[in-house]
Structure formats: structure tokens, C-alpha cells
Amino acid sequence: MSLIVQKFGGSSVKDTEHLMNVARIVTDTYKKGNDVVVVVSAQGDTTDDLIAKYKEIDSNPSERERDMLLAAGEQISISLLAMAIQSLGYPAVSLLGWQAGFSTTSSHTRARIKKVDTTRLKNEIARKNIVVVAGFQGMDKYDDLTTLGRGGSDTSAVAIAAAMGADLCQIFTDVEGVFTADPRKVPNAHKLDEISYGEMLELASLGAQVLNNRSVELAKKYNIELEVLSSLTNKPGTIVKEKTKMEKFLISGIAKDDDIVRISVTNIPDEPGLAFKLFSVLSAKGINVDIILQSIGRDKSKDISFTINKDNAETAMALLEKNFVSRYDDVKISMNDNVAKISIVGSGMESHAGVATDMFEALFDANINIHMISTSEIKISVLIRKEYADKAISVLHDKFFPAE
Ligand code: ADP
Numbered sequence: 001m002s003l004i005v006q007k008f009g010g011s012s013v014k015d016t017e018h019l020m021n022v023a024r025i026v027t028d029t030y031k032k033g034n035d036v037v038v039v040v041s042a043q044g045d046t047t048d049d050l051i052a053k054y055k056e057i058d059s060n061p062s063e064r065e066r067d068m069l070l071a072a073g074e075q076i077s078i079s080l081l082a083m084a085i086q087s088l089g090y091p092a093v094s095l096l097g098w099q100a101g102f103s104t105t106s107s108h109t110r111a112r113i114k115k116v117d118t119t120r121l122k123n124e125i126a127r128k129n130i131v132v133v134a135g136f137q138g139m140d141k142y143d144d145l146t147t148l149g150r151g152g153s154d155t156s157a158v159a160i161a162a163a164m165g166a167d168l169c170q171i172f173t174d175v176e177g178v179f180t181a182d183p184r185k186v187p188n189a190h191k192l193d194e195i196s197y198g199e200m201l202e203l204a205s206l207g208a209q210v211l212n213n214r215s216v217e218l219a220k221k222y223n224i225e226l227e228v229l230s231s232l233t234n235k236p237g238t239i240v241k242e243k244t245k246m247e248k249f250l251i252s253g254i255a256k257d258d259d260i261v262r263i264s265v266t267n268i269p270d271e272p273g274l275a276f277k278l279f280s281v282l283s284a285k286g287i288n289v290d291i292i293l294q295s296i297g298r299d300k301s302k303d304i305s306f307t308i309n310k311d312n313a314e315t316a317m318a319l320l321e322k323n324f325v326s327r328y329d330d331v332k333i334s335m336n337d338n339v340a341k342i343s344i345v346g347s348g349m350e351s352h353a354g355v356a357t358d359m360f361e362a363l364f365d366a367n368i369n370i371h372m373i374s375t376s377e378i379k380i381s382v383l384i385r386k387e388y389a390d391k392a393i394s395v396l397h398d399k400f401f402p403a404e
Pocket residue numbers: 008009010011012041151172173174175177178179180181182183184207208209210211253
């Protein structure tokens with residue numbers, strides 16, 4: 001007998017028909033003699049709809065109240081799924097994040113899991129219940145509800161698998177696994193049988209929404225093998241694990257992130273310490289900076305451009321204006337949101353020269369101009385204009401995954 005954690009995303013539980021389908025998958029697993037913990041997200045677009053509702057009142061309401069509102073989405077899906085399982089004649093109990101033992105930090109809307117106290121989960125399993133847990137949420141030390149950030153249910157599932165020592169953690173979604181590019185955008189993308197934690201972490205962090213990046217971080221840390229698979233077709237998915245067998249392709253995937261903006265600060269005095277001053281304004285407020293480009297100093301001045309997440313754009317501009325730009329005579333700041341970051345990821349590039357050249361050649365052939373470049377051992381990212389993003393993905397896919 002095994003303990004299996006199964007997570008179902010919003011599209012897998014979007015209506016009654018889909019909920020009943022999930023109830024059948026879960027009970028089939030249970031019938032085989034396994035203990036089952038199910039983690040679910042809010043139904044369909046519920047979380048987006050709740051966000052739209054609060055925005056009608058205030059575009060930037062208190063983060064505590066946002067969490068209170070958003071956590072409601074998962075409460076609906078867990079109770080309905082428990083009813084669906086019971087309607088098939090099996091015992092089930094639904095638990096909110098705090099009931100399932102999730103303690104988190106107090107950073108509302110982006111809380112981190114501190115601990116999962118598994119006492120209640122274990123008791124319910126001992127009673128032979130199928131346990132249905134609300135993903136994406138927990139409780140802080142003040143007994144306030146918290147949420148883990150968008151896409152956080154994946155992280156809830158992996159955290160339970162780690163805390164319970166599960167034998168298998170399956171992430172069911174609306175595609176058949178992890179593909180070489182978003183299969184909804186690139187029709188000839190193909191499914192990977194397996195991918196390493198490192199590559200998956202890069203892809204997830206660089207915009208491939210299929211797994212939340214923190215869930216991959218956690219899976220790597222606790223060495224939990226994940227299977228990403230479809231809730232609609234009964235086919236093996238993609239295994240995410242430490243080491244994978246040699247792939248025949250140099251890269252494993254291509255990702256796009258267009259939820260970013262580029263900020264340019266120009267005419268900065270060319271003296272030591274200015275980059276430090278500029279970026280410490282942002283890091284003091286927990287704003288992460290991504291690709292950074294600094295020009296060579298000329299006429300005693302230099303320019304620095306960098307990208308950040310769109311959600312932080314307004315705050316960052318205001319902070320920099322107040323605490324940096326206004327302190328120097330000629331410094332100017334501007335923001336451009338017509339940008340997208342396109343990345344290729346693969347551990348194969350570590351040992352092969354020329355991957356970057358191939359990437360730049362494909363973009364050049366398509367007449368796509370590159371604004372910024374950033375690299376790590378297993379990824380290369382470029383910043384381009386947003387309207388060329390889909391074209392870029394398509395030409396890069398043809399270059400690195402030519403039709404056989
Ligand atoms: P869920 O609601 O199940 O959490 P998400 O919408 O968060 O599902 O993630 C699944 C989506 O991720 C897919 O529908 C697909 O469009 C997108 N996606 C982006 N990149 C990839 C990729 N490389 N492989 C698979 N899916 C991807």
C-alpha cells in the first residue's frame with residue numbers, strides 16, 4: 001500500500017462534469033488500496049474573478065483582506081470534490097489549509113510554508129478517508145489566513161508529499177505533461193518523458209506556467225519525484241526528477257515571460273557605488289531584479305537598464321524616483337512594458353559550444369532585434385519586443401527541435 005498525493009489545477013475541477021472526472025481518478029487510486037491525499041485549486045477562473053471583484057473596490061487593497069477573499073476559492077472546490085467522492089460511495093473529508101496543518105510566514109499574498117503539521121492528515125488517513133486539501137493557502141502565527149502566490153497549489157501538494165513521505169506526487173493539469181514549449185502556443189511542441197529538477201526550475205521560473213517554481217524547488221530539496229500529467233487523458237506524463245537519461249536534444253524547453261517591464265536609468269554619474277545605491281533601493285522593498293545591462297561609461301556618465309516583474313513596476317518607479325533619480329541633477333528614468341523575455345533551457349548547453357550562436361542566428365533570420373541578453377549554465381534569455389514573442393518561440397523551436 002502506498003501514500004499518493006494527487007493535485008488537480010483549476011481547469012481540472014472547473015465544473016461538475018470535471019469534478020466527477022477527478023472523483024473517479026481519485027477513487028480509482030483509492031480502490032487499488034492506496035492512501036490518497038488530494039490537493040485542489042479553485043475552480044476554473046475563480047481566483048481571477050475574485051481579483052476582478054476586489055479591483056472594482058480598490059486596485060491595491062490590504063494584502064490581508066486579499067488573502068481572506070482568495071482563500072475562499074479553494075474552499076468551494078474542496079467541499080464540492082469531497083461531495084463528488086462521497087457520491088461515488090467512498091469516504092472523503094475536505095480540509096482547509098490550516099486544518100491540514102499548513103503554517104506559513106505572514107507575508108500575505110506571497111507567504112512561504114514554514115511547516116506542515118501532519119497530525120490531522122494522518123488521523124484522517126487512519127480513518128480511511130480520502131483527504132481533500134485546499135491548495136494555495138495556510139495560516140500565519142496570528143491565526144490569519146495567508147496565500148502562497150499565484151499557482152501556489154502545486155507547492156501545497158509537494159509540501160504535503162514531503163511532510164508525509166509520500167510514495168508518489170502527481171500533478172494533474174490540462175496538458176499531457178511538460179512540453180518543449182507551451183503546447184497551446186506551439187502546436188509541434190512535444191512532450192518530454194522526463195526532465196531534471198534544475199531544468200524544470202529554470203523553465204518554471206522563466207515563464208512556463210505548468211509548474212509553480214517554488215513547488216519544483218521544494219521537490220528538489222526533499223527529492224520528491226513529480227509526475228505532471230493530464231486529468232483528461234489516461235496517459236503517462238512527464239517525470240520531474242534529479243537525474244534524467246541523456247536526451248537527444250541540446251535543450252529541453254523554451255519559455256516566455258511577458259509579465260515584465262524594462263526600466264532604464266540614464267545619465268548616472270560614472271562613479272563607484274552607484275549601481276549598489278540604485279539596486280539597494282529596490283532590494284530594501286523585496287523587489288527582485290532580473291536581467292541587468294550597464295553601458296560602458298562615456299563622458300563621465302553611464303546608463304543602467306534592468307527588468308522586473310510587471311506587478312512591481314509602479315512601486316519600483318516611485319521608489320527610484322524618490323530615493324535615487326531626484327538626488328542627481330541629470331539622471332532620468334523611463335519604463336517600457338513592450339518587452340518579453342524568451343529563454344531556452346537545457347543542461348545539454350553546458351557541454352556544447354554554439355548554442356547561443358544558434359539562438360541568435362534564428363532570431364536574426366526572423367529579423368528580431370535583441371535588447372538584452374542574460375545567461376546561466378543551463379539557460380540563455382533574451383529580451384525582445386512583445387509583439388515578436390510568439391514568432392521568436394516558433395523560430396527557436398524549429399531551430400532546436402527540427403521536424404524529424
Ligand atoms: P493548472 O490549472 O492545472 O494549475 P496551469 O494553467 O497553471 O494549470 O498550467 C498549465 C498550462 O501551462 C498549460 O495549459 C499550458 O498552456 C501552460 N504551459 C506553459 N508552458 C508549458 C510547457 N512547457 N509545457 C506544458 N504546459 C505549458
